[in-house]
């Protein structure tokens with residue numbers, strides 16, 4: 001599909017009309033909220049999912065019912081060959097990638113002394129190595145078109161640390177360092193690279209915490225509530241439209257970490 005055809009699909013002048021976005025882990029939680037906001041603003045959104053085709057299809061359906069354009073593509077982003085196939089498929093179908101949202105993430109919480117090599121490796125593979133794999137596959141396309149927006153979803157835990165989360169914290173802090181370094185390398189080529197650091201957001205990841213732990217967290221948040229997935233999506237949209245912001249980490253955490 002050409003740029004002109006993509007724009008034609010969005011006759012109403014929306015800010016992201018004609019842009020192709022890929023959201024990793026977009027079938028639920030924060031990723032699904034980002035996918036919906038980008039589609040609402042005119043982007044053609046590719047929702048990557050690992051296992052839950054039903055959830056991914058449900059997000060696509062919701063976007064289409066609201067007049068947006070979307071599709072779902074399966075890929076395990078912790079596997080370089082899977083990622084290669086994902087990006088090749090996107091380029092084959094749409095001819096371009098303008099926006100990459102590295103959102104897929106997992107936790108395998110365990111205090112450090114009990115943490116296994118597998119639990120360390122799995123989290124680093126899914127949360128950090130995946131960002132390298134996806135970005136490596138899209139960067140040449142973005143350089144060729146002299147435009148790109150890369151948003152990496154980090155976490156407050158990457159900034160402040162988290163008990164029982166050395167693996168997760170290392171992966172999320174790694175994302176912040178990768179973001180700044182890549183931003184330096186690509187700033188003159190029309191590409192911005194930023195990260196968003198959510199605090200504690202109302203998703204299945206947080207719902208899985210024991211209730212007393214969750215209540216304790218909420219009591220420490222200056223705004224006295226968990227964040228909403230839409231509030232992360234709005235920060236992502238802002239960064240996509242901001243032409244002079246790169247290498248930054250935007251905190252969306254209700255004031256929990258400043």
Ligand code: NAD
Nearest residue numbers: 025029030050076077078103104105155198200201203205
């Ligand atoms: P979630 O578990 O609801 O969503 C994570 C998504 O990533 C799921 O769709 C899952 O299928 C996908 N995923 C996991 N492994 C994958 C793989 N190998 N390949 C492709 N997709 C894969 O969690 P969420 O809360 O929506 O988290 C989204 C992102 O935000 C994550 O990176 C998470 O670390 C980060 N984050 C979340 C919170 C929070 O409070 N929920 C806070 C800070 C940061």
